[in-house]
Amino acid sequence: MNQDIIxxxxxxxxxxxxxxxxxxxxLVAYNISDVQFMAVQWIKETDxxxxxxxxxxxxxxxxxxxxxxxxxxxxxxxVRRKDDDDKRKVNIxxxxxxxxxxDDVIIKRQRxxxxxxxxxxxxxKDYYKHTHALYKETEEGERIESGDRSN
Numbered sequence: 001m002n003q004d005i006i007x008x009x010x011x012x013x014x015x016x017x018x019x020x021x022x023x024x025x026x027l028v029a030y031n032i033s034d035v036q037f038m039a040v041q042w043i044k045e046t047d048x049x050x051x052x053x054x055x056x057x058x059x060x061x062x063x064x065x066x067x068x069x070x071x072x073x074x075x076x077x078x079v080r081r082k083d084d085d086d087k088r089k090v091n092i093x094x095x096x097x098x099x100x101x102x103d104d105v106i107i108k109r110q111r112x113x114x115x116x117x118x119x120x121x122x123x124x125k126d127y128y129k130h131t132h133a134l135y136k137e138t139e140e141g142e143r144i145e146s147g148d149r150s151n
Contacts, residue, residue: 023109030101032075035060037105039068040077040098048081048091077101 027037035058042057043049055065069092072078077098083089117124135141 019109019113022112023105026101026105026108029104030075030077032077032101036068036072036075036077037101039065039072040094040101043078043092043094043098044102048083048093050089050091054092072098 051066055062078092080090136145
């Protein structure tokens, strides 16, 4: 494998991890764990999610996921609601507080990224141009470029 590709993959992976961890510092203010935050992110992605679906995304047992959701409900990041079409089914929904948590984490990440760009010799447009060129070559990027925003 080309050494430049090896280095590029490593640095992109590390940079993504560093930016993610910078945002996760915000979790302390909300008294929420990394796994709870991952659950909040999945709930936001789907708008309404069952315990079973969430447990599959988190690779947790259903009992552990149910306990995790209890904690999210207690901390007011999520609510449980019966499904309108099937009253036996219970969906988990994000609350305003859950959305605020995600917004705060994203803003912290964006500010950190902005500080990195500001300290470099390149502009945001320079970085965006090159990362977007890579992103649009992925299946997800191609789908979004074509106007399909579904998951």
